[in-house]
Amino acid sequence: MQLAEAKQQFISSWGAFGTQWGINRTMAQIHALLLISTDPITQDDIMEQLSISRGNVNMNIRDLISWNLVERVILPGERKEYFTAEKDIWKVATQIIKERKKRELDPMLKLLGQLQQVEGDKKDKETKQFVEMVGSIKKLGTQADKVLDSLIKAEENWFTMNILKLFK
């Protein structure tokens, strides 16, 4: 396979992969393009390579920046803005985990905590089932939260890094 074809494959698959994870196709494709670009590139480069509009690039780049996956770069003596992506894939992964945890898991745990406070007789079959289910989901979520936190901090954390190596 030639490089050009392989790049296309990578970008398009990354996009498809993204949609399965609730990330929009274009955002994932832009990210993919940046991951395999050696140097920072401009909005126009992205527009051209992915055949998408200026507005679309702009909005999705902004999103990627809010996820801390992409940065603006100003090249000295250049008028245009350039963009570049974090290339260390472990950092990319932990960054995504960190953001999703904050945006999704944390609020969910908060809600479950509230739902546990439901009034009513714990002897009632329905109430009992509800409270137990909410409780067990919360427990699992809390445990996941801890594991993910360790993972995010794994670099500074000899212990977690070594535990990871035990899985083989």
Next chain:
Amino acid sequence: MQLAEAKQQFISSWGAFGTQWGINRTMAQIHALLLISTDPITQDDIMEQLSISRGNVNMNIRDLISWNLVERVILPGERKEYFTAEKDIWKVATQIIKERKKRELDPMLKLLGQLQQVEGDKKDKETKQFVEMVGSIKKLGTQADKVLDSLIKAEENWFTMNILKLFK
């Protein structure tokens, strides 16, 4: 908060949560409803409780069954089909991990393997960057694959279960 309201909250939040993970809202809501139902329920029950059409229930139930999260139950002497969800939340989680791994991670790793075979001079900056990026994503994916496999088998696996307890 009263039970009825809490249930509604739970179902609706579970649905919203699902959409952020590429699962359709209704499928997640049906699953939520089944999770907090003490006894098996029918398509009509689901239609009524979630105010959705018969066809919609039928398709999403089918999907949930294909994910091994829900089962058909035939009650003796009844004509209707009943449905029930796995209530052990750990099993639910590992089941979802197992399926997503099979449907997404495994194919992705296969593709990355192919992309690593790209022809061209490894001295070329662009080629080098591409091969390295694909390689490092593949490496991370492979490691994740191992960890998730252990997790799926954790119940039968004293070692993993105990490692999990170390995260706190």
Next chain:
DNA sequence: ATTATCTTTCAATATATTTTGAAACTTCAG
């Protein structure tokens, strides 16, 4: 201060996904 270059916004449009509901299909009791 003016102009050229570049970025951002957002209403309108296009696309993709989900939902409906009625017809076709299946199954079983009598």
Next chain:
DNA sequence: CTGAAGTTTCAAAATATATTGAAAGATAAT
């Protein structure tokens, strides 16, 4: 075999999401 009860299918409609592109907003050079 026939009819009632239940299930499935899928084209059309509704809804949700993503994209465009042109106008407005910045910014910097002259």
